[in-house]
Amino acid sequence: MNGIFSSSIGKKLIMSISGLFLMVFLLVHLTVNLMLLVGNGEVFNQAAHFMATNPAIKIIEPVLAIGFIIHILYASIITLQNRKTRPIGYSKTSSNGVTSWASKNMYILGGTVLVFLVIHITNFYWKLKFGEVPSISVNNGLTQIDDTYSLVSGLFISYWWFDLIYVVGAIMLGFHLSHGFWSAFQTIGWNNKIWIKRLEVIAYIYAIIIAVGFSIIPLYFLILK
Amino acid sequence: MNIKLKIWRQPNAKSKGRFETYSLTDVSSDMSFLEMLDYLNNNLIREGKEPVAFEHDCREGICGSCGIYINGRAHGPQHRTTTCELRMREFKDGNTITVEPWRAAAFPVIKDLIVDRSPLDKIMQSGGFVTINAGAAQDANSILVNKKNADEAFDSASCIGCGACVAACKNSSAMLFIASKITHLAQFPQGQVETHQRVKAMVAKMDELGFGGCTNTRACEAECPKGISISNIAKLNREFFVAKLKE
Numbered sequence: 445m446n447g448i449f450s451s452s453i454g455k456k457l458i459m460s461i462s463g464l465f466l467m468v469f470l471l472v473h474l475t476v477n478l479m480l481l482v483g484n485g486e487v488f489n490q491a492a493h494f495m496a497t498n499p500a501i502k503i504i505e506p507v508l509a510i511g512f513i514i515h516i517l518y519a520s521i522i523t524l525q526n527r528k529t530r531p532i533g534y535s536k537t538s539s540n541g542v543t544s545w546a547s548k549n550m551y552i553l554g555g556t557v558l559v560f561l562v563i564h565i566t567n568f569y570w571k572l573k574f575g576e577v578p579s580i581s582v583n584n585g586l587t588q589i590d591d592t593y594s595l596v597s598g599l600f601i602s603y604w605w606f607d608l609i610y611v612v613g614a615i616m617l618g619f620h621l622s623h624g625f626w627s628a629f630q631t632i633g634w635n636n637k638i639w640i641k642r643l644e645v646i647a648y649i650y651a652i653i654i655a656v657g658f659s660i661i662p663l664y665f666l667i668l669k
Numbered sequence: 670m671n672i673k674l675k676i677w678r679q680p681n682a683k684s685k686g687r688f689e690t691y692s693l694t695d696v697s698s699d700m701s702f703l704e705m706l707d708y709l710n711n712n713l714i715r716e717g718k719e720p721v722a723f724e725h726d727c728r729e730g731i732c733g734s735c736g737i738y739i740n741g742r743a744h745g746p747q748h749r750t751t752t753c754e755l756r757m758r759e760f761k762d763g764n765t766i767t768v769e770p771w772r773a774a775a776f777p778v779i780k781d782l783i784v785d786r787s788p789l790d791k792i793m794q795s796g797g798f799v800t801i802n803a804g805a806a807q808d809a810n811s812i813l814v815n816k817k818n819a820d821e822a823f824d825s826a827s828c829i830g831c832g833a834c835v836a837a838c839k840n841s842s843a844m845l846f847i848a849s850k851i852t853h854l855a856q857f858p859q860g861q862v863e864t865h866q867r868v869k870a871m872v873a874k875m876d877e878l879g880f881g882g883c884t885n886t887r888a889c890e891a892e893c894p895k896g897i898s899i900s901n902i903a904k905l906n907r908e909f910f911v912a913k914l915k916e
Contacts, residue, residue, distance in 0.1 A: 446913070446916050448910075448913040451872055451873065451876055451909075452842075452872070452875070452876050452881070452882030452883070453872055453882070453883075453905075453906055453909050453910075454913070455882065456882055456883065456884075456906075457906075457910065522882055522884075525881065525882065526839070526840035526841075526842075526881040526882060526884070528774065528879075528881075529773060529774050529775070529840055529841035529842075529879060529880060529881035530772050530773055530774060530839075530840075530841050530881075531774055532772055533772060534738060534741060534769055534772055535675075535688065535767060535769060536740060536741040536767040536769070537741040538740055538741030538742050538746070540742060540837065540888055540891035540892055541891065542887045542888070542890070542891035543886045543887055543888045543891060544886075544887075547884065547885060547886040547887070548839060548886055550884065623885070626885075627884075627885040630885050630899065630902070630903050630906075631883075631885065631906060632906065632907075632910075633903045633904065633905075633906035633907030633908075633910060634903070635899075635900060635903035636900045636903060636904075637898055637900045640898075640899070640900060
């Protein structure tokens, strides 16, 4: 293991594993969020309460934060190192027909997603953790839980431009994942001539699920509520 | 056909280069790109000017020396073709063609279109070989190799070390080059013995010499004149992690 993470391949392994971890998180996050579209918020409020109070989630939460930090930190280190490798650029560049736009712009796409993430955390997570959120009684009035549904629906119904930010954020994330998904497997070494085509297809499906899934939510409140 | 050429001119490694534009008339569409440059140089010599320096040797696509960045593509617009095999019929009459050397910190320009590709040799010297005496032809025939392995090794061994992968990669990474050597040698009993040592040494050398890391843009396989797949890089990564874990 000597010096594995100081090598260029080792640094990419960190990107790959942290990326895969974040991709699993996105699926869980999307599943819970899609409950916003069910009924009048009872299901989502229960789900949000379960996620906020579950001890397993409490343990995962700091791990998730570390996952984000590592992914962003190593992306910055790798990008800075790679930029030094071509001091004089080409005066003319043409498309080779293979390289995707997302693959060339992962750092910029990731940066955009980070800006969105900060807005997103300020909108919801911060308020739920440290702010005043109206509560709602459930279980025949025996338990009081945060009315997370009202917090989310209130934002999306009252401010159309937040809906726009969330849709743009989801699309940027989708582009990021369209390369990130198969790229993570390639970096680990789980790829070959046959699987590369399959992984690319799965990557696009995954990216579309995430981008469309997260976009539906603000659009649902904007259009239907 | 008549063409215009915008060519990078740089007298030596230390001087600052610049583009010069040349007009060339009566270019045959059957000329190879290098023959067209020969034709230009004949004209320049006749005019008492310094001819354009470019590297070339076999002119049949197997030596790897003629790497030039043409119109924003390594080895020009045609897929799986070295510059020497590229014909002028790929361009249109009246075209302006931009001709640049490989650009990478690891490949400094020596003169005009010639770059120093010796860092690839240094990577090879660090481990791209087998230390045993592999014997003569009859010895090779006495060691049985699975057909699948032999085919894969042959695909990887078709790397000519031209450096197009480095030139086309936005990170100037030599990963496809190393990956093809690792994959080639790891397919044979003679090469397998030293795979772990080899992969560690070659990757360390690549990092040391100022090549970048791989971000899986696939530009290398798109521009490789031999069409070497990035599946070789996946194998390199596997071999590298296994080698590091076994340390």
